[in-house]
Amino acid sequence: MATLQDLGVSAAINILSAFAFLLAFALLRIQPINDRVYFPKWYISGGRSNPRSSGNFVGKFVNLNVKTYLTFLNWMPQALRMSETEIINHAGLDSAVFLRIYTLGLKMFLPVTIVALLILIPVNVSSGTLFFLRKELVVSDIDKLSISNVPPKSLRFFVHIGLEYMFTIWICFLLYKEYDNIALMRLHFLASQRRRAEQFTVVVRNVPHISGHSVSDSVDGFFQTNHPDHYIGHQAVYNANRFAKFVRKRDRFQNWLDYYRLKFQRNPDKRPTMKTGCLGLWGRKVDAIEYYDQHIKELDKLMTLERQKIIKDPKSILPVAFLSFNSRWGASVCAQTQQSKNPTLWLTDWAPEPRDIYWRNLAIPFVSLTVRKLIITLSVFALVFFYMIPIAFVQSLANLDGLERVAPFLRPVIELKFIKSFLQGFLPGLALKIFLYILPTVLMIMSKIEGYIALSTLERKTAAKYYYFMLVNVFLGSIITGTAFEQLHAFLHQSPTQIPRTIGVSIPMKATFFMTYIMVDGWAGIAGEILRLKPLVIYHLKNVFIVKTERDRGKAMDPGSVDYPETLPSLQLYFLLGIVYAVVTPILLPFILVFFAFAYLVYRHQIINVYNQQYESAAAFWPQVHSRIIASLIISQLLLLGLLSTKKAARSTPLLVLLPILTFAFHKYCKNRFEPAFRKYPVEEAMAKDVLEKTTEPDLNIKAYLADSYLHPILRSFEVEEEELVELETVQVRVDKLETHHVASQTRSESSSPSPPHDVHHQHSPPHHVHQHQPSPPHYNDYPLPPEYYYHHTSPPHYNYQYQDQP
């Protein structure tokens, strides 16, 4: 067990490292050469195009103004200056709501901390002798401030129970207010948005194959029949995954070509050579520029063929389509209703916004989704429960006696007081952190295999998986296996009433571990976040090796978005720790408070200056955050129940039984009351916006507005000339077919409803339309956002957006 001294050493290390990071950040951020690393958002939003610098040459790279060095913490007030509305306009609702989680944490834990410290510490300390649960466990000084110090059967437990009730009520009150607030913000945000393609678009999956009809024909036929007054056309989805693979390969080659050309330019005497084998380590030696040049040419040919194949081959049209409607009402209705007798066909749902779509998953056959989900569920279960073994092993090192027994030769080193403290205070947290580092990537891949078609959904699902992992491995795992891994097996064979007891008893003993964890993961981690060491290094490397033009530099500085799949679950874990320890060991609460305050400042700064969100989900993640906090409440109540039942507090414990039930009822209520606002777009809203738009813009051509808004981004930008030839015939054929179709549907619609004859708008001949609307060759500036938003991948980001350059 870690003593107070160990904790002190750990705190010192972490606070020092946090300060070192902050200092480094303060120095680096004011250097003009780093301006694009620390303020990319301003470059992207157009607020800045050149680093602020003093005139001379050196001043372009190094900040020579001594005054700015003196106020190295002045980014903090700067970060606080922007109002919430400004943040919404600047960075979107997702970011603003993400910051609200931190303020919620502060609002929640500040009063809780004050009350808990003022009331519980005196109650616990004055309870006299410390009760030893098991003699062999060494109890540290921290435990004297915790509930462990209260003797069994004491009446003082009424105080703890009373506070648990108070805290629960306070937290539920805050949660309700927050949910209400955020639901309103979301609705307001959606209502105030300008016209967007996704408001008129519905995605339909699992279009059945009708023999003799192409997918496009069946889609048109079905929706013209069943939504005659609102359906105006659809945008077919092409299976361009193979094409995308070529594009990625070509980009990689192009990068290398650029690199060697630059090398040759700087050193024209010697043509660069390379080896063709693996990693350039062996194989035939060839001229690098020629080699890549030739390969790129070959790829170009392949891509041309592939492209024609995609466009000509009806089999490359996937049984998925984006349906366009002439009103938000029509789209909202179609998304919410069941279309077909067979409920697994013609599945409609709201379309994600175009930049939010994960195109690759649209090609997954719908039938395999159930199987995929089952397999991934089992894998996540296995991952969550068997990942425990290595962690438990590493943590058992923290029990130094065990380590000495295993490796007696280490004894002289370990016995050094400082090293001992360091190992005990630092190692367990660090080991966990390393384990957790590769995890989000694995979980994201798993979510992708599950087949969600929106990036926002993928990130939410990954966050959920990560949370389960943290709950079982970081929280429960640390509590139960901390002293011995053998406990795990025993634990699996305990009765349901015994489990909260076993965990509840260990909880106060683990307070020091979690304090260390908060310092390592929370404090130092957040300080590392603001320093952005990795992007800094990568940016400067790219700047030296690849960047030729200003556009290349823009791509090299790409900051990405806030890493929700990782930060949300961590945050939820801090909520859990705070809520669980509020009554048990309140001395942990200040650590959490410091984390929330510090993280709030840092993320506010990052959202204003650095991150550029890839998509806007209008706070769709909030219901998850809410339910996790509720789950934390229930966990804390059950564990307190278990803890108290071992304290033989028979008179006071039954009072607690009602609390989880009430909390759960509160959760159900909130779910009913607020969650639909995050999942559905009500008919009332849709109609109101439709009516408003009809009065303000009576002659809007919605069909033209929607044209190709959901075209696979990779098909937009290539070989403009040749395909116009290829396409023209295809289109002609389709139009002929369509007219017969149209006549049929018209006669029907005339007899069924006197709506105006609607033009059948046929959008599935993709690049044709693009070029009508965008006559200039596709270019960076055609996109409202950098092109990488249109194409997503798992390989490292710095080689991937080059395909846009190619003619």
Added chain:
Amino acid sequence: MATLQDLGVSAAINILSAFAFLLAFALLRIQPINDRVYFPKWYISGGRSNPRSSGNFVGKFVNLNVKTYLTFLNWMPQALRMSETEIINHAGLDSAVFLRIYTLGLKMFLPVTIVALLILIPVNVSSGTLFFLRKELVVSDIDKLSISNVPPKSLRFFVHIGLEYMFTIWICFLLYKEYDNIALMRLHFLASQRRRAEQFTVVVRNVPHISGHSVSDSVDGFFQTNHPDHYIGHQAVYNANRFAKFVRKRDRFQNWLDYYRLKFQRNPDKRPTMKTGCLGLWGRKVDAIEYYDQHIKELDKLMTLERQKIIKDPKSILPVAFLSFNSRWGASVCAQTQQSKNPTLWLTDWAPEPRDIYWRNLAIPFVSLTVRKLIITLSVFALVFFYMIPIAFVQSLANLDGLERVAPFLRPVIELKFIKSFLQGFLPGLALKIFLYILPTVLMIMSKIEGYIALSTLERKTAAKYYYFMLVNVFLGSIITGTAFEQLHAFLHQSPTQIPRTIGVSIPMKATFFMTYIMVDGWAGIAGEILRLKPLVIYHLKNVFIVKTERDRGKAMDPGSVDYPETLPSLQLYFLLGIVYAVVTPILLPFILVFFAFAYLVYRHQIINVYNQQYESAAAFWPQVHSRIIASLIISQLLLLGLLSTKKAARSTPLLVLLPILTFAFHKYCKNRFEPAFRKYPVEEAMAKDVLEKTTEPDLNIKAYLADSYLHPILRSFEVEEEELVELETVQVRVDKLETHHVASQTRSESSSPSPPHDVHHQHSPPHHVHQHQPSPPHYNDYPLPPEYYYHHTSPPHYNYQYQDQP
């Protein structure tokens, strides 16, 4: 423990009583005097109006044809003669699908029984010595045929596991086919139905109160805005619960009045008298006819006042309405979409058919529903788990040693061999049966408190509650507490892996108990069902005391509908027993088979000849039946897993772990694939029917068709003359209001979409319309079904439909 002999006695008793019932039925059913008890369905459907009888006077009451007495089982082939399509036409889809559950049971268990008996009995018997789990438990001969007889670590367990896999696959295959079939039948049934009001109607609940607007105005305003092309009006719902109470009271008095008048008629010398106190036992003696006459007159006055109040007072309009749409498409869309920003307001759902509505619950304020649900959930939990105590006590009597110890004076009686067998074989089942008798009523009241607005939903929810009760108390309760109630406490403190073991071990030992149970509850119970002793007695009593006219007689014979809340869970319990014991003690299977075959015949006869369904839910209960059978499969797999793990079959047991996961995956698949067909009405279907109707009946006035289809039935039938005066002014006022409203909505609709100007159809002035469409005074014959279908209550049925008689 019951021996084979006990079982024999029990079987003999039950078979004898079943035969006695059948014989009595055979004799009674051919008496013309009982014709209306045993063939009421034919009277209701108009197939018969007089009992078939031989000419003379005696022949009207007693069957004198000797030949018919000889073939006393000839109802069985008669019951089988009708085809399924005929049954659907004759009794509805619900009944036909209900019968399919029995055939499913037969199809499922016939091959299982044959395979299990042929393979498992030899395997078990030849396993040599019987393994005694605990020495103190006496093991009966039945156990020698069961899995208990296989020694631990035997390789023979592979046979059991193999069969469990085979049975699971076979059952899942049948379930899939059946679900598919029934979903198709349902869709076909719905598609082939003639035009019905509920297809065009949507119920909206929780209409918000907008100050200065009546409920009707807000409803019209909201839906004219948000569904302008489809909404044509609504039917307001009145809070007539108080009025209904008066009606019930008046009916009661009228019954008594009729009774005393009849008495006076028969015995004109003496005017009947009665006492005014409780139950007529004490109090002032008065002339009965005068007393009731006077009370009825007073009530009539009160009712007139109440009625005027309901119609005039805007507060009696509930924040609920039935919305009428001009197409099925519009209704389907409105029912499936979220209307308002606040997801707890304007909640739309498909309207149940008018005769399916439980009117009283429409008055429940929506906000209280969450609280009601929470309270009822807790109550059901308490009921399920604390009901166990008395049952366990009664069952402990089956342990006669205990009884003798408690009451030693009973020893001489108990020691008689026959009585001992009787007590051991018969008592436990009977005790349970009595306990279970009052339960459905209690559960139905609970479901009503929960606030469901459709009778079909109420019955389904009651069935679900009853199933949980049976699962915990009949199945688990009998297995665990059978030998000692003390086991319960120990059981609650066992680990999750231990629970299936504890139950699994006891399962083979309880086979005899369940065989007895199947005989008492199944065989004898079903024979009792066909005898209809209670309705027989009640009918003849009514015939003597109340019936004056042919119409009265029609009401007295009312057969009611199949008691789904009770029969469905029992059926599901038999499935559970069959599936659990198929591998463990296959000798139980023939008992189940006999039950299914016998019950199938009986219910087929009853559905053809007796029951008259109150509502038609188009097999909405099927998904529940399906999931219960799946749950049974998973329970049986877990219990077998537990049983085998105590048998130390370490090599074979792990093979079983995969099975529950696969079964659950199958369930998820079926749920996705079929369940929406039972919950939603797809847009495709709605549109197809709309289009068809528009071509066949182009000038249908749907507004007139829907007028007052959802008017509270109690308001339809009273005081025709006076209210026309009362109403006329009200209607006038409303029409004035409406016209301004109408103009506003028209200008809007003109600008928004070129649909034909739709008349705002305002249906909330109720009896006014009724009388336009039904100029004759309301009468029994105006209703497609007897009037009691329009009004539902919990008091005994035989006094309740008299209110229709009153002028």
